[in-house]
Amino acid sequence: MLPSRAMTGKAVGRSVPRREADAKLRGQARYVGDVTMPGMLHGATVRSQVARGRLRAIHFGPEVRWDEYVVVTAADIIAAGGVNTVALIVDHDQPALVGIGDIIAHREEPVVLLAHPDPHALEPARRAIRLEVEPLPAVLTLDDALAARTVVYGEDNVIKSYGIDKGDVDAAFAAAEVVSEGVYETGAQEQLYIENNGMIGALEGDVVTVWGSMQCPYYVQKGLMKCFGVGPERARVVQLETGGGFGGKEEYPSILGIHVALLARKAGRPVRILYDRGEDMAATTKRHPSRTRVRSAARRDGTLTALDIDFVLDGGAYATLSQVVLSRGTIHAAGPYSVANVRVRGRAMATSTPPHGAFRGFGAPQSIFALERHLDEVAHKLGLTPEALRRKNFVTKGGELATGQLVRDDIDLGALLGSALALADWERKRTDIAAERARSGAPLRRRGLGLATFLHGTGFTGSGEKYLASVVGVEGMADGRVRVLASSTEIGQGTQTVFAQIAADALGVDMADVEVATPDTRDVPNSGPTVASRTCTIVGKLVETAAHTLRARLVAAGLLPADGGGDLRAAVQRHLATLGPLRALAQYEAPPYVKWDEGAFRGDAYGAYSWGVYVAEVEVDMLTYEARVLDFVAAQEVGRVIHPVLATGQIEGGVAQGIGWALYENVVWRDGVMSNNRMTDYIMPTSEDIPPIRVLFAEAPYPYGPFGAKGIGELPMDGPAPAILNAIEDALGVSIRRIPATPEVIMDAVEGAGASNGDGAGAGAGVAGAGVAGAA
Amino acid sequence: MRSRVEDFELVRPRDLGDALARLAAEPSLRPLAGGTDVMVLLAAGKLPWKRLIDIWGLVELRGIEVQPATVTLGALTTFSEVQEHALLQGELPLLGRAGAETGGPAIQNRGTIGGNIANASPAADTPPALLAYDAEVELASAAGRRWVRYRSFHTGYKTTVMQPGELITRVRLARGAGRVHFYRKVGPRRAQAISKVCFAGVATLAAGRVSDVGIALGGVAPVVLPCAQTEAALRGLSLAELAGALAGATATLSAEIAPIDDIRSTARYRRRVAENLLGAFVAEISARG
């Protein structure tokens, strides 16, 4: 892999019009709900309805004419010689459908699939199916999972564990001047993309094909291949216009893809399943809830000498992606600090809820929340400002992170912090707030300021990118333009635009000369999943490399001048006419310095990091305990910014989503399932609740990203929650250690109510029980 | 959409008389006004009524009429119309404030006062204002018309004094100037939210005393709740006595309401916020005195 030339083209760095926008703005973009096929049936899913049990029988009520329906059960998979599984990272994890005699591991397990020409005929049929289930004890809380009196996974409910060990933590604690400790909890969060999950399946000859809303076409293909027992040439996956994903369409479409394909095979006709919002919210994945115990040792001057972190995720009923979410969360747990002695224990536990899964940030927001909340408590204890404590401990270029990775990024966190505080008008607001506090006895509103500093690894963790070995192609087309071939999906973030910018500048042509193919596993190579902030920096780099290779070929053939310039269209056409097809591929190679030891969890966890300093100003209404974010500053170093408007949009969107996670979005669990699975009751902030978000980019080009770009998509999810909760502590003088900090939680914190709260949903169980104490 | 629209029938009456006649002949017919509650049930597959009567076009149920001592609102008056009306803004401003916090513009253009009352949600936002103003509601059927005090309209969770075959036709409020008005909707976010607690208060001051006071809350009982005992605890007090009486009045309020834990909030939270809002209302009265 060659470092990018730090050259500037015509497209990169400019906010060119977004390619995807035109069709969307004109209402011409066609989502799966807009697509019908001749003879298409409508499908629906019958789900388990018990948190845990063994399926004994399926009864089809006499009130329905079943011969009108296509009915698929697990038996159909087996009868066709397939394997009843949804292959993801692990081949045998969750079944595609629960079969008779099998374990039901959560309330939303698919058991029967139905299809009918009339979509309205599905609901009565769904209700006419009765499942006979032998109930089994379920594990409904993280505490129960940890206690392991009831075991629902493996021997002890542990799906996966990881550890980081650096230095001598015990000795550091023994010698510590100040020890602090706290337990921090984060709730589940629903991705709440605008478009629910939906897919169409059909048989094209002997090829199983699915079309739909997704992030990762090759994941869906892998699932189809395993379940249907076919090779890649007989499983085709095509992405349709996708209305958002945020991780929620990373793994779930693998299940849905199998379902529509099973129905289509049995029906001999195309079948479409569209989830409605209620089903999508209850049955599909959400952000892993977490609980993190942070213990720190510090000198009185604020130098952190040791961190001892126990990081626990609730993985839900199956392994799915929990192991990789856990690894990212574990690695990010120690933050952007240089601490000599670090121990992190990460565990993903199984419970009897639908599996938790990918969501922007992928474990990092959870562990970063814990550390950044904890550091404010430590600062208060030491009589330092939060910014002073962080300055004292920031890792610098050449410094060492928890895994022993040396920082190569050209990062100056102190300077980034300075810029963020200046933009936030931190000092003046501090003074104003101090004056307000001095004035009135019991003000109706209390203001506070908070910040969080953090990092986010670019691309897959550890050896992930090496293992994926992604490939991107660039090919010449008959009209002389070139086409980028990648399986990376456009899901609202601007993939097509950014790839076209990169390819155009690498080739030295106009963006109009570049087309970006729609992902279709028949036509595009596997450039990996659209996840992990990797599309621009990792896949974009491959686009750049493939484009350079294509150009070099034309130069070698004497069709373009070696020193740049020339008429690419003419050169491509001449190549096609005289020399045949023109296609260049690029495959991922790690930067040469990257060394990762998966067993010891040591080394270069990521090729690079993006870095952030976020500042929140919050006001708490003392009549209603509502916290409102008044102002927000998001400063980050992300390498080269390819498209300023899109990049800013990513930050603003991530901050809004972070505000939702911090203050509003509360998944209410009843019997192992989300009971507020409606947008009326699952409260996502609206524009009325989101403050002005002021975005600042520092750019230190990363030699192994395209034109210097690093990852950006997930970073903005990491900072808002701790910055906001730190501001709430500043406003109220009490530390709240759990999110969402709904008004109910804040009220209990203000009143020091402890766990005496009812089981009311607004507050979640246990409210501020562990939450409302200063550092121990 | 979990319902099949073809399974439902909508009858469209010529005028109010026709509507009442049809309702008399078929008391299970259910009115459809703005449809903002009905359509939610339809989409969720939970609309229990197969036959509906569309009253949206009945001009007899529209319009805001101002008389010397009262204002009368047709049952089909929308939240938008309420907000735009100058006299309501001046004399009965809680209605417009509630309207402005009901859903978003689309809902405000379509949702009606009559529908808000008849739907009988304990978390509805305009009813507390109507209760605080001690409104009256006119019910009509083929047999005739009657006025009922709104304070006796809701009899229990989703039950009312309305008889089969009756329609809400009008709402009447007494006019008044120079009063202290207080309204606070507390939902889980700033817009498009169902109330956790909603507080409406109105006070008339005369000769340095609270000569009359109306207080009603949403979200704290099975019905939108007029708080007669709390009102009694404040009525007649001099402004100087108010602060001292607050603790007692708060205890009275706390005993009067019956909030619960549910999917949207906790009983503790609703109770504490209701108490705090009473304090804020009393502070506002004192400040205006």
Ligand SMILES: Cc1cc2nc3c(=O)[nH]c(=O)nc-3n(C[C@H](O)[C@H](O)[C@H](O)COP(=O)(O)OP(=O)(O)OC[C@H]3O[C@@H](n4cnc5c(N)ncnc54)[C@H](O)[C@@H]3O)c2cc1C
């Ligand atoms: C997105 C959204 C947001 C909302 N936000 C709020 C909010 O913030 N606050 C709030 O209070 N409400 C809210 N609502 C609920 C709803 O808008 C109100 O209750 C509205 O006032 C209902 O009026 P309508 O004319 O649309 O009633 P409809 O839906 O037509 O009818 C509702 C019920 O009342 C009956 N009915 C209607 N008119 C009469 C009549 N004249 N006589 C007898 N019975 C009648 C109907 O038969 C039906 O049972 C919201 C609804 C939606 C969809």
